[in-house]
Amino acid sequence: xxxxxxxxxxxxxxxxxxxxxxxxxxxxxxxxxxxxxxxxxxxxxxxxxxxxxxxxxxxxxxxxxxxxxxxxxxxxxxxxxxxxxxxxxxxxxxxxxxxxxxxxxxxxxxxxxxxxxxxxxxxxxxxxxxxxxxxxxxxxxxxxxxxxxxxxxxxxxxxxxxxxxxxxxxxxxxxxxxxxxxxxxxxxxxxxxxxxxxxxxxxxxxxxxxxxxxxxxxxxxxxxxxxxxxxxxxxxxxxxxxxxxxxxxxxxxxxxxxxxxxxxxxxxxxxxxxxxxxxxxxxxxxxxxxxxxxxxxxxxxxxxxxxxxxxxxxxxxxxxxxxxxxxxxxxxxxxxxxxxxxxxxxxxxxxxxxxxxxxxxxxxxxxxxxxxxxxxxxxxxxxxxxxxxxxxxxxxxxxxxxxxxxxxxxxxxxxxxxxxxxxxxxxxxxxxxxxxxxxxxxxxxxxxxxxxxxxxxxxxxxxxxxxxxxxxxxxxxxxxxxxxxxxxxxxxxxxxxxxxxxxxxxxxxxxxxxxxxxxxxxxxxxxxxxxxxxxxxxxxxxxxxxxxxxxxxxxxxxxxxxxxxxxxxxxxxxxxxxxxxxxxxxxxxxxxxxxxxxxxxxxxxxxxxxxxxxxxxxxxxxxxxxxxxxxxxxxxxxxxxxxxxxxxxxxxxxxxxxxx
RNA sequence: GCCUGGGUAGCUCAGUCGGUAGAGCAACGCAUUCGUAAUGCGUAGGUCAGGGGUUCGAAUCCCCUCCCAGGCUCCA
Numbered sequence: 001x002x003x004x005x006x007x008x009x010x011x012x013x014x015x016x017x018x019x020x021x022x023x024x025x026x027x028x029x030x031x032x033x034x035x036x037x038x039x040x041x042x043x044x045x046x047x048x049x050x051x052x053x054x055x056x057x058x059x060x061x062x063x064x065x066x067x068x069x070x071x072x073x074x075x076x077x078x079x080x081x082x083x084x085x086x087x088x089x090x091x092x093x094x095x096x097x098x099x100x101x102x103x104x105x106x107x108x109x110x111x112x113x114x115x116x117x118x119x120x121x122x123x124x125x126x127x128x129x130x131x132x133x134x135x136x137x138x139x140x141x142x143x144x145x146x147x148x149x150x151x152x153x154x155x156x157x158x159x160x161x162x163x164x165x166x167x168x169x170x171x172x173x174x175x176x177x178x179x180x181x182x183x184x185x186x187x188x189x190x191x192x193x194x195x196x197x198x199x200x201x202x203x204x205x206x207x208x209x210x211x212x213x214x215x216x217x218x219x220x221x222x223x224x225x226x227x228x229x230x231x232x233x234x235x236x237x238x239x240x241x242x243x244x245x246x247x248x249x250x251x252x253x254x255x256x257x258x259x260x261x262x263x264x265x266x267x268x269x270x271x272x273x274x275x276x277x278x279x280x281x282x283x284x285x286x287x288x289x290x291x292x293x294x295x296x297x298x299x300x301x302x303x304x305x306x307x308x309x310x311x312x313x314x315x316x317x318x319x320x321x322x323x324x325x326x327x328x329x330x331x332x333x334x335x336x337x338x339x340x341x342x343x344x345x346x347x348x349x350x351x352x353x354x355x356x357x358x359x360x361x362x363x364x365x366x367x368x369x370x371x372x373x374x375x376x377x378x379x380x381x382x383x384x385x386x387x388x389x390x391x392x393x394x395x396x397x398x399x400x401x402x403x404x405x406x407x408x409x410x411x412x413x414x415x416x417x418x419x420x421x422x423x424x425x426x427x428x429x430x431x432x433x434x435x436x437x438x439x440x441x442x443x444x445x446x447x448x449x450x451x452x453x454x455x456x457x458x459x460x461x462x463x464x465x466x467x468x469x470x471x472x473x474x475x476x477x478x479x480x481x482x483x484x485x486x487x488x489x490x491x492x493x494x495x496x497x498x499x500x501x502x503x504x505x506x507x508x509x510x511x512x513x514x515x516x517x518x519x520x521x522x523x524x525x526x527x528x529x530x531x532x533x534x535x536x537x538x539x540x541x542x543x544x545x546x547x548x549x550x551x552x553x554x555x556x557x558x559x560x561x562x563x564x565x566x567x568x569x570x571x572x573x574x575x576x577x578x579x580x581x582x583x584x585x586x587x588x589x590x591x592x593x594x595x596x597x598x599x600x601x602x603x604x605x606x607x608x609x610x611x612x613x614x615x616x617x618x619x620x621x622x623x624x625x626x627x628x629x630x631x632x633x634x635x636x637x638x639x640x641x642x643x644x645x646x647x648x649x650x651x652x653x654x655x656x657x658x659x660x
Numbered sequence: 661g662c663c664u665g666g667g668u669a670g671c672u673c674a675g676u677c678g679g680u681a682g683a684g685c686a687a688c689g690c691a692u693u694c695g696u697a698a699u700g701c702g703u704a705g706g707u708c709a710g711g712g713g714u715u716c717g718a719a720u721c722c723c724c725u726c727c728c729a730g731g732c733u734c735c736a
Contacts, residue, residue: 105731115663115664116663116664117664117665118664118665213730214664214665214730214731215663215664215665215730215731216663216664216730216731216732217662217663217664217731217732218663218731218732218733219662219663219732219733222732222733223733224661224662224732224733224734228662228663228732229663229732230663230664231663231731231732233730233731259728259729263671264671270727270728271727272667272709272726272727272728273726273727275726275727276726276727276728330734331734331735378736380735380736382734382735383661383662383733383734383735384661384727385661385662385663385731385732385733385734386661386733386734386735387728388729391736392735392736393736396736398736476735485736497735497736498736499736500736531736533736534736535736537736538736539736563695563696565693565694565695565696566693566694566695567693567694568693592693592694593692593693594692594694594698594699595692595693595694595698595699596693596694596695596696597694597695597696597697597698597699598697598698598699599696599697600696600697601696601697601698602697602698603697604696604697605697611696613695613696614695615694615695616695617695618695625695625696627696627697632696632697633696634695634696636695636696
């Protein structure tokens with residue numbers, strides 16, 4: 001038999017008998033590799049281990065503890081899930097079941113419109129473990145379209161996918177079906193076969209470190225108008241340890257959930273009497289918010305912004321002119337009828353109001369760029385299922401500004417704005433950013449193609465010049481213009497949309513806002529919408545999660561707590577507190593009615609940056625004992641002056657006790 | 661808005677088969693005076709989210725509304 005030569009990732013070559021598979025190759029390289037192998041990557045394409053290799057192919061063996069390996073085993077686990085469901089619910093229709101970040105899902109439609117319950121997950125998972133124990137091979141076959149339609153005649157979703165692929169098909173469909181001419185399937189047993197491009201692990205016995213997480217509804221093909229399917233989410237990993245680590249990470253993320261911390265630290269709440277998505281800020285959350293807002297105001301003063309104030313409601317005419325009632329009505333609260341049929345709306349955005357301020361008198365080009373800033377509270381009628389803590393609310397305050405400038409000024413203004421944004425975010429301790437460019441929303445936009453193209457090009461250029469990673473978000477813009485949003489990665493690697501910068505040629509036109517230029521003629525200004533926090537509420541939520549509630553000292557509601565060892569030290573504790581308070585430090589004393597240990601524990605749980613403990617020695621020598629947040633190693637005998645110096649430097653530098 | 665699961669003391673949660681409610685922490689009172697993450701004893705605290713229904717009897721079963729969680733769709 002003639003031999004073929006294949007290339008390995010390290011550049012070396014191996015000679016194998018013709019017809020050898022990737023598994024044969026793995027076996028030649030090493031026993032251990034053959035045992036670990038899940039799939040292969042041949043010329044950049046993932047394939048089954050059983051696929052015969054061709055001469056000259058570049059081959060790497062895919063093992064479980066790799067990105068591809070996890071993807072393959074997650075996808076295979078999804079098949080096992082589908083098989084388990086069809087065993088437990090004969091006649092169930094299965095739709096699609098891809099691997100996703102950290103796991104997989106599969107969508108089903110159960111006979112008689114049945115739904116999964118949480119208890120069903122336990123049964124399904126048990127059935128899946130049986131299938132794993134049965135050591136079923138994943139056997140690939142290829143069929144013609146006609147054969148495929150025949151095989152899956154009882155599975156309407158599969159039929160739809162095959163037909164969709166025939167007429168072009170989406171990426172998603174192709175991933176399921178294979179290609180436009182061949183239908184590939186995987187058979188685990190005579191009773192279960194799924195339409196799939198693969199690849200899969202050789203056998204179900206290679207799976208097992210998985211856990212079903214939850215059931216959810218999901219629309220077929222992600223379209224609200226389609227019937228809703230029953231989706232089961234699961235997570236799957238290459239080893240018991242990896243699964244445990246993932247579950248541990250989820251638990252950790254839960255500990256820094258801002259909704260939980262908001263409750264524990266007494267920052268804010270959502271009284272149900274007020275309504276869904278409407279927050280109240282408690283005194284401690286109020287301090288945090290006030291400090292954020294005051295800092296932002298200062299930066300905006302320095303950035304040459306003017307401060308304006310506008311009402312929360314307006315007659316419908318304003319939103320007719322702005323286009324909100326035409327394009328954004330479903331995001332707005334229904335109107336209230338006043339004064340003989342006059343309809344008033346709660347404002348969903350501040351821009352129309354700011355345009356009216358611009359228009360309140362004649363404007364000269366000498367005034368441009370004109371930057372109007374407002375902490376503007378807006379209300380949006382979010383669908384009931386989408387409100388989420390402070391990050392998705394129905395009432396929020398935007399640190400909103402609108403910049404009116406000439407076309408010539410636009411690019412410079414955007415570039416300096418981007419710098420301004422990033423500097424502000426860094427001041428709050430966020431350092432890891434990328435940019436997203438959102439373009440014209442299909443069928444939901446005003447303005448001409450030329451205007452949109454120009455706006456998009458300008459934004460792309462500015463974003464590119466910023467030297468940050470740029471991701472395209474096709475069709476994600478607002479109805480009046482494209483936007484750049486700054487995405488920040490937090491301490492545990494999640495990304496959050498923070499600032500948005502939108503370019504708008506439409507609104508000035510719709511309002512007929514003009515300025516007199518040097519040529520003595522009227523010109524239309526460009527409008528730049530921008531919010532740096534996005535909303536104050538969301539920004540606070542992101543910071544709380546980023547810091548896991550351990551806010552930098554300048555933002556922490558209480559910065560120092562002074563504890564006397566015995567109650568005869570209390571008066572000294574109050575003296576210390578009074579001295580620090582003169583410097584604007586937020587400091588409290590807790591009198592010695594409880595044991596010291598208990599009071600320290602309480603202060604630690606409240607995440608107070610500095611606990612000062614004062615006893616006999618301190619009273620005698622004018623010192624304090626410092627127990628800093630994040631430290632288990634208190635420092636004794638520090639003079640008040642030394643502590644004060646350290647604290648004020650840290651506050652001014654936006655530092656945290658953990659960092660020093 | 662849709663799907664699934666929830667809502668019991670300030671918080672976290674238990675409450676069996678339908679027989680009128682319980683713990684820990686917190687709060688309050690008294691005692692304790694203590695050098696770095698829980699001192700002891702005691703007291704009080706509930707329209708079981710709200711409304712309607714079934715029943716001799718409902719936290720428990722049914723219906724409606726509100727609110728929450730995780731998804732889908734949508735979005736700052």
